Amino acid sequence: MSGRELVRLAGVSCRYGSEPVLLDVDLSLNERQFVGVVGPSGSGKTTLLKVVMGTVAHHAGTVHRRTGLRMAYVPQVETVNWSFPITVAECVLMARPGRRVPWASRHERAEVARVLDRLGLDGLGSRHIRELSGGQQQRVFIARALLRGPDLLLMDEPTTGVDVRLRHEVLHLLDDLNAAGLAIVLTTHDLNGIAAHLPRLVCLNRSVIGAGRPQEILTPEVLEQTYGTTMEILEHGGMPVIVDTFHHHDDEHEHPVTKASVER
Amino acid sequence: MIDELLRPFDYEFFRNGLAVATLAGALCGLIGVYVVLKGMSYIGHGLSHAIFGGFAASALLGVNFILGAGAWGIASALMINGVTRRRLIGSDAAIGVITTASFALGLALVALFGTTGRSFDAALFGSILGVSAGDVALVAAVAVATSGLIFVRYRSLMFTTFDPDVADASGVNTARVDALLMVALAASILATMQVLGVTLIAATLVIPPTVARMLTNSFSRMLAYSTAIGATCGFVGMNLSYHLDVQSGPTIVLVGATLFALVFAVTGARGRRRAGGVTAPLGPMRAND
Numbered sequence: 325m326s327g328r329e330l331v332r333l334a335g336v337s338c339r340y341g342s343e344p345v346l347l348d349v350d351l352s353l354n355e356r357q358f359v360g361v362v363g364p365s366g367s368g369k370t371t372l373l374k375v376v377m378g379t380v381a382h383h384a385g386t387v388h389r390r391t392g393l394r395m396a397y398v399p400q401v402e403t404v405n406w407s408f409p410i411t412v413a414e415c416v417l418m419a420r421p422g423r424r425v426p427w428a429s430r431h432e433r434a435e436v437a438r439v440l441d442r443l444g445l446d447g448l449g450s451r452h453i454r455e456l457s458g459g460q461q462q463r464v465f466i467a468r469a470l471l472r473g474p475d476l477l478l479m480d481e482p483t484t485g486v487d488v489r490l491r492h493e494v495l496h497l498l499d500d501l502n503a504a505g506l507a508i509v510l511t512t513h514d515l516n517g518i519a520a521h522l523p524r525l526v527c528l529n530r531s532v533i534g535a536g537r538p539q540e541i542l543t544p545e546v547l548e549q550t551y552g553t554t555m556e557i558l559e560h561g562g563m564p565v566i567v568d569t570f571h572h573h574d575d576e577h578e579h580p581v582t583k584a585s586v587e588r
Numbered sequence: 589m590i591d592e593l594l595r596p597f598d599y600e601f602f603r604n605g606l607a608v609a610t611l612a613g614a615l616c617g618l619i620g621v622y623v624v625l626k627g628m629s630y631i632g633h634g635l636s637h638a639i640f641g642g643f644a645a646s647a648l649l650g651v652n653f654i655l656g657a658g659a660w661g662i663a664s665a666l667m668i669n670g671v672t673r674r675r676l677i678g679s680d681a682a683i684g685v686i687t688t689a690s691f692a693l694g695l696a697l698v699a700l701f702g703t704t705g706r707s708f709d710a711a712l713f714g715s716i717l718g719v720s721a722g723d724v725a726l727v728a729a730v731a732v733a734t735s736g737l738i739f740v741r742y743r744s745l746m747f748t749t750f751d752p753d754v755a756d757a758s759g760v761n762t763a764r765v766d767a768l769l770m771v772a773l774a775a776s777i778l779a780t781m782q783v784l785g786v787t788l789i790a791a792t793l794v795i796p797p798t799v800a801r802m803l804t805n806s807f808s809r810m811l812a813y814s815t816a817i818g819a820t821c822g823f824v825g826m827n828l829s830y831h832l833d834v835q836s837g838p839t840i841v842l843v844g845a846t847l848f849a850l851v852f853a854v855t856g857a858r859g860r861r862r863a864g865g866v867t868a869p870l871g872p873m874r875a876n877d
Contacts, residue, residue, distance in 0.1 A: 374757070377757045379753070379756050379757045395757075396758070397754050397757040397758070399751065399753065399754050403753075404751070405750065405751075408625060408749075408750050408807075409625075409801055409804060409805050409806060409807050409809075409810045410746075410750060410805075410806070410807050411805065411806050411807075414746070414806065414807050414808065415750075417743065418743060418746065418747045418750070418751070418755075418758075419758065420743065421743045421744045421747050421755065421758060421759065421760045422743075422744075422759075423743055424740045425739070425740075425742070426739060426742035426743070426808065450806075452805035452806075455805075472758065
């Protein structure tokens with residue numbers, strides 16, 4: 325591994341039962357990188373994160389992690405049990421599961437206060453996690469991850485089901501954390517709202533179809549190979565804009581599908 | 589009036605029964621928090637039935653009841669845990685299959701070979717008459733061991749219960765934590781069967797945490813409240829059992845149910861909203877995504 329490499333996957337394949345989920349994946353994650361993983365549902369995005377973490381076994385290939393590498397994982401908020409009786413401070417303290425007594429040490433309390441303050445959650449430690457706004461809820465789980473002092477932050481669909489304002493809020497927060505030196509890998513379905521804004525993308529459909537800067541890999545060919553459907557790429561202010569296209573059964577022409585046309 | 593209330597304390601069997609019922613209530617209330625929050629409320633019912641199978645087998649084979657039924661119960665609990673963790677079938681189905689099969693085996697053994705020694709009615713419905721100082725010591729030992737486990741593994745147990753996937757990713761050995769919890773649960777059920785009976789143990793595992801959940805949004809406070817509620821139900825239920833001349837198990841459970849109804853009414857919509865999600869499972873992780 326090179327000096328800046330955190331994790332390297334070489335020829336990694338993975339399956340659940342007899343069903344292959346990842347096939348011959350090569351991927352390198354470096355210090356200070358901000359990487360988005362895009363692909364259709366069932367393409368292996370979450371599994372890829374779990375293989376990187378080491379919680380899902382791979383049956384072929386090798387995974388190298390830098391010695392002493394600290395990773396933290398932020399789950400999809402949709403998978404969180406919001407009815408669980410837990411306060412913000414209790415949730416964040418889970419990041420330190422090894423302590424042999426239930427209560428927090430003075431040092432831990434100070435650390436929790438610092439990370440909550442950093443994420444704009446100061447004063448909310450005793451609130452139940454369900455009592456927070458959507459953005460605050462997402463930040464609680466980022467705070468829990470940050471308390472581990474990670475070198476690499478892995479996030480599963482951090483902006484699924486959130487509105488534009490919250491999406492911007494999360495993206496700005498992650499951008500700040502990345503600028504402070506944290507390497508981030510996130511999965512997303514949102515090509516225009518998230519993926520196109522990231523410095524580096526990986527297009528995944530069981531195998532890596534393409535990896536690089538959005539401007540380089542968001543091409544009709546790569547996207548068709550990734551999603552199995554045709555897409556057009558427009559450009560707006562130097563940023564790629566992806567537009568779905570589809571064929572009418574009785575029409576020879578392709579029609580672009582915009583969000584507005586779908587809603588009509 | 590006071591003399592009448594204190595009269596049962598003159599009897600050693602009652603003092604032993606009261607100590608066991610209070611300890612058993614506290615123990616079931618404590619461990620029940622994890623059972624309920626994991627969405628495995630049915631496991632108390634199932635495991636107590638599974639242990640009944642071991643009870644029958646150990647009685648017939650002349651093996652020490654604690655060792656025989658205990659080993660049987662722990663094996664059943666670990667099997668349920670193993671099947672559930674593989675996520676091939678749900679925990680409710682795993683509990684249903686394993687524990688009913690074990691219970692049926694116990695009944696078949698009794699039908700084939702008859703019974704010797706212990707009263708199966710007492711095992712099914714609970715009785716304070718047979719509670720000895722040894723039984724008190726057994727429940728106390730299990731309560732201390734379980735409390736100790738929860739004390740030293742507090743955070744990893746909480747993390748595994750709340751978010752097992754992320755706990756696993758954060759270095760918690762969730763398989764071991766779950767297995768330890770199952771062993772503690774089986775030991776708790778085994779130790780408290782004498783007073784509560786097979787058929788009513790589930791209620792003492794479920795009612796105190798559910799009441800506690802209606803009262804608080806904090807995990808640590810829920811543990812404390814549930815333990816206190818369980819102990820109170822055991823103490824009050826045991827006294828009522830003597831004065832009303834009703835079996836101890838049903839009385840303790842009815843005290844808990846009455847408390848549940850009271851808190852349900854007093855806490856209003858807020859409490860119901862909390863308790864409504866008390867067994868809400870985690871959303872499904874998409875296995876192939």
